[in-house]
Amino acid sequence: AKDSSSYFSTRLVNMRTEMPTKNDRVALLVPCYNAARFIGPFITMAQSQTRPYDDMVFFDDGSSDDTFRLIEAAGVCAIRSERNLGAAHARNQLLAATTAPYIHFHDVDDELHPDFVASLLPHAKPGCAACCAYQARWWPDGELQREYRFLDLPATGPRVDYFLNHFLTFNAAIYPRATLQRTGGFEEKLRLSEDVHLLLRLAASGLPFAYHDRVLTTWRLRRDSTYHSSGALNQILGLVDALAYLCQRWPA
Numbered sequence: 001a002k003d004s005s006s007y008f009s010t011r012l013v014n015m016r017t018e019m020p021t022k023n024d025r026v027a028l029l030v031p032c033y034n035a036a037r038f039i040g041p042f043i044t045m046a047q048s049q050t051r052p053y054d055d056m057v058f059f060d061d062g063s064s065d066d067t068f069r070l071i072e073a074a075g076v077c078a079i080r081s082e083r084n085l086g087a088a089h090a091r092n093q094l095l096a097a098t099t100a101p102y103i104h105f106h107d108v109d110d111e112l113h114p115d116f117v118a119s120l121l122p123h124a125k126p127g128c129a130a131c132c133a134y135q136a137r138w139w140p141d142g143e144l145q146r147e148y149r150f151l152d153l154p155a156t157g158p159r160v161d162y163f164l165n166h167f168l169t170f171n172a173a174i175y176p177r178a179t180l181q182r183t184g185g186f187e188e189k190l191r192l193s194e195d196v197h198l199l200l201r202l203a204a205s206g207l208p209f210a211y212h213d214r215v216l217t218t219w220r221l222r223r224d225s226t227y228h229s230s231g232a233l234n235q236i237l238g239l240v241d242a243l244a245y246l247c248q249r250w251p252a
Helices: 004-018 036-046 067-073 087-096 116-123 160-165 177-183 194-204 232-249
Strands: 026-032 055-061 077-081 102-105 129-138 144-148 173-176 209-221
Touching: 026 036, 026 087, 036 067, 055 067, 055 087, 067 077, 077 087, 087 102, 087 177, 087 194, 102 116, 102 177, 116 129, 116 173, 116 209, 160 194, 173 177, 177 194
Parallel strands: 026 055, 026 102, 055 077, 129 209
Antiparallel strands: 102 173, 129 144, 129 173
16 A cells, blocks of 8 residues: 555645745736737636746726726736827836736737746746747738747847847746846837837846747737738837937947
């Protein structure tokens, strides 16, 4: 017969090892705008993580559809703005709404692999972000546009040049919250490329990135999204604005 006391002692140790501690809590932060059609499927994906998120917070940025009602009906924490103030504002409000040491921003219309947290969180440290490979696919037909991998990501030093040529979406990374706050969060004057702007500031600060070479999220390219519906000229101007603000912070 098995020694039951030995079995339960071993199981208790394993449970303690598997349980998240105060210092490795991770929050999922989700900005939304007129996203009612995506709320249900995304919450299902988020709640299917093999290592669950410790916090989940959604920000409804002045939607005119049922976005906020559907989030509340799902029993998920939601913050609501009466008017649309942009993704940068939404993300900053989300960042202020959690005390979790680690942060994962994810767009509500993009896909999330069930092993995302379990695969990346062990590599995130107080002074180090963790990132993974990701795909970009056209929605709704699923045609693959590109796969992004970062096998040559520099291990040390500023990485501005690298990230100017290798876009790392916030969907594909877990960041230490303290670093995002210390860097100043997202620039709210920017309506486009605010994510590029913060990524480059983080790169300029010398923040290390631990890379996990597995596709764990899919960026859905929607022609009706804020970015793609803005047109090529506005996309270029948005990037120019982001680079201009970057130069203001770190003049040559």
